[in-house]
Amino acid sequence: MKWANFIYLFLLCCIPVMGFAQIVPEDKSVPELRTVQNLQVADAPNDAGDAVNLFWDFPKDIDKSQITEIRIYRSTDVSGPFRQIDAFPLVTDSYTDEPDEETGHIVSTEETYYYKVALYNGSEEMISQVSEAVSPEISFFNWGRLNVFIILGIYFALILYFIRSSRKGKEIYIRTLPGLEALEESVGRATEMGKPVLYMPGIDEANNIQTLYSMVILRYVTQLVAEYETPLIVTVGKAFVVPLAEETVRQGYMDAGRPDLYNQDIVRYYSDEQFAAAAGVSGVILREKPATNIYLGSFYAESLILAETGFLTGSIQIAGTGNIHQLPFFVVACDYTLIGEEFYAASAYLSKDPKLLGPLKAADWMKILAIGFIGVGAILETFGIDLFTRLLQI
Amino acid sequence: MARRSIPTAIAFFFGAMMVVNYFVPWGWFSDRANQVQEWGLIVVAFAYILGALNVMRVHGHKIQRKDEDWRFSIVTIITMVVMLGFGLMPEQWAIGGMERGSPFLWMFDNMYVPMMATMYSLLAFFIASAAFRAFKVRSLEATLLAVTAVIVMIGAVPLGGILLPGSMELRTWIMETLQNVGKRGIMIGVALGAISTSLKIILGIERPYGRD
Numbered sequence: 001m002k003w004a005n006f007i008y009l010f011l012l013c014c015i016p017v018m019g020f021a022q023i024v025p026e027d028k029s030v031p032e033l034r035t036v037q038n039l040q041v042a043d044a045p046n047d048a049g050d051a052v053n054l055f056w057d058f059p060k061d062i063d064k065s066q067i068t069e070i071r072i073y074r075s076t077d078v079s080g081p082f083r084q085i086d087a088f089p090l091v092t093d094s095y096t097d098e099p100d101e102e103t104g105h106i107v108s109t110e111e112t113y114y115y116k117v118a119l120y121n122g123s124e125e126m127i128s129q130v131s132e133a134v135s136p137e138i139s140f141f142n143w144g145r146l147n148v149f150i151i152l153g154i155y156f157a158l159i160l161y162f163i164r165s166s167r168k169g170k171e172i173y174i175r176t177l178p179g180l181e182a183l184e185e186s187v188g189r190a191t192e193m194g195k196p197v198l199y200m201p202g203i204d205e206a207n208n209i210q211t212l213y214s215m216v217i218l219r220y221v222t223q224l225v226a227e228y229e230t231p232l233i234v235t236v237g238k239a240f241v242v243p244l245a246e247e248t249v250r251q252g253y254m255d256a257g258r259p260d261l262y263n264q265d266i267v268r269y270y271s272d273e274q275f276a277a278a279a280g281v282s283g284v285i286l287r288e289k290p291a292t293n294i295y296l297g298s299f300y301a302e303s304l305i306l307a308e309t310g311f312l313t314g315s316i317q318i319a320g321t322g323n324i325h326q327l328p329f330f331v332v333a334c335d336y337t338l339i340g341e342e343f344y345a346a347s348a349y350l351s352k353d354p355k356l357l358g359p360l361k362a363a364d365w366m367k368i369l370a371i372g373f374i375g376v377g378a379i380l381e382t383f384g385i386d387l388f389t390r391l392l393q394i
Numbered sequence: 395m396a397r398r399s400i401p402t403a404i405a406f407f408f409g410a411m412m413v414v415n416y417f418v419p420w421g422w423f424s425d426r427a428n429q430v431q432e433w434g435l436i437v438v439a440f441a442y443i444l445g446a447l448n449v450m451r452v453h454g455h456k457i458q459r460k461d462e463d464w465r466f467s468i469v470t471i472i473t474m475v476v477m478l479g480f481g482l483m484p485e486q487w488a489i490g491g492m493e494r495g496s497p498f499l500w501m502f503d504n505m506y507v508p509m510m511a512t513m514y515s516l517l518a519f520f521i522a523s524a525a526f527r528a529f530k531v532r533s534l535e536a537t538l539l540a541v542t543a544v545i546v547m548i549g550a551v552p553l554g555g556i557l558l559p560g561s562m563e564l565r566t567w568i569m570e571t572l573q574n575v576g577k578r579g580i581m582i583g584v585a586l587g588a589i590s591t592s593l594k595i596i597l598g599i600e601r602p603y604g605r606d
Contacts, residue, residue, distance in 0.1 A: 048421035239445025344587030
């Protein structure tokens with residue numbers, strides 16, 4: 001009983017103590033906020049003279065969770081006035097002062113800038129010392145892209161070398177590309193059946209290299225159909241490609257000596273909209289039932305719609321694209337597919353022109369170089385050496 | 395001679411300018427390069443007129459000749475003219491503009507968008523029919539393709555992990571290792587092909603423009 005009373009008394013004493021503990025206010029005083037140290041400024045390299053890089057250190061014992069904002073101040077005079085140019089909640093140790101069209105903020109090569117960095121914790125702001133003076137400078141060469149420049153230089157030199165050696169009569173071997181071998185045969189089939197040949201140069205703009213290259217192949221196909229007097233339909237999915245395709249087809253007929261076969265209805269524009277164009281071309285395939293469908297260029301999701309529609313009508317289909325995501329669709333639904341680089345080999349393969357064969361050989365050597373780079377990089381990275389990888393980084 | 399050399403010289407000048415622009419960050423130069431690209435955009439805007447004229451001409455001839463299914467061409471021309479007409483009407487007019495409530499936007503939302511969605515949804519059926527043909531087991535390669543496809547498909551659904559333990563991990567390995575290796579190999583080839591084609595066009599070796 002005595003023990004029970006003692007425990008009861010003890011608990012009674014504890015309650016006020018616990019209550020007191022609850023009502024004692026927490027120490028909400030904010031520890032003194034200190035600011036950044038060692039503020040460094042430097043002209044941003046490899047730019048148009050319109051950026052300045054800022055770097056700073058945080059004090060070692062600073063509690064970064066207190067920082068709610070970092071503010072950047074700038075002046076053109078060491079004694080100020082300093083104007084806030086940016087503020088951000090991210091706790092970072094660097095910043096790039098760049099022009100901003102929206103706010104009209106500029107960075108000029110004709111000015112000298114001084115910076116201050118301030119840490120803000122929601123109630124007070126601690127501003128750093130003034131930085132050294134910095135003047136942005138124009139770089140006339142982007143040294144960060146020197147590796148690209150060198151590799152591109154090697155590639156260009158190889159192309160020119162192989163063009164030269166090919167012109168001198170050195171034979172360049174090209175493996176058989178069934179898709180291109182089948183081109184003449186498929187046009188011949190269309191002739192026998194008395195049905196047209198449909199050619200589609202993709203649905204991308206003329207500034208896409210695939211669309212431009214497709215025009216080169218279109219010219220060859222036009223010559224072929226002109227020789228066989230087979231009707232040609234060229235379906236276009238971009239308005240800007242219309243004059244390009246019309247000119248190419250007209251030139252193709254002229255090359256074949258049959259300008260009389262050219263008519264303005266050969267090139268048909270459908271729509272700049274992807275699926276509207278796909279619907280239009282599918283309609284042509286279903287209504288006019290071309291014996292041969294040639295899809296060479298830049299295709300996207302409409303590739304399978306077109307290729308499957310062509311398959312349903314029993315056409316011979318030849319496709320080629322550099323858009324790798326569409327290749328499986330073409331492989332499945334078409335009779336022949338030019339995979340990636342094979343598409344770019346078409347003109348050289350068809351014409352056997354030494355000027356065009358040279359770049360093919362150069363591309364092969366570049367692939368060997370790429371394989372070498374990948375191998376060396378993988379081995380060095382395995383041993384923790386990243387020098388080679390960094391050299392090739394852009 | 396001039397017929398060939400002038401287009402080649404223009405192509406070389408502007409092509410080389412764009413290549414140099416990649417390596418030279420100098421503001422004056424990049425401003426000029428950007429200006430050239432803006433010219434391109436302006437020219438592209440005019441090309442829409444050529445596109446519209448092409449549609450009118452091709453379908454007009456079809457109607458004139460009463461070719462097969464020539465009635466569809468009437469529908470094409472009427473819809474083009476109607477959309478163009480409503481689109482060009484000033485906003486001040488009761489039936490003009492492209493804002494919410496305008497006939498143009500109503501037609502766009504209730505006719506054009508569903509038709510596009512219909513075309514896109516057809517893709518699912520085309521994928522099914524193409525896959526059916528592709529996965530027919532006729533040779534060793536086709537068998538490998540079919541087995542891989544089944545693993546990837548099973549591994550892609552939540553139930554797959556229960557039905558075939560380890561299929562999700564196997565799918566990830568197939569997609570990230572096997573698939574990526576092949577894809578990157580093709581990508582390197584495509585990039586080299588694009589560079590060499592660009593150089594051939596810049597140097598006038600390959601000419602998709604102008605006459606010989």
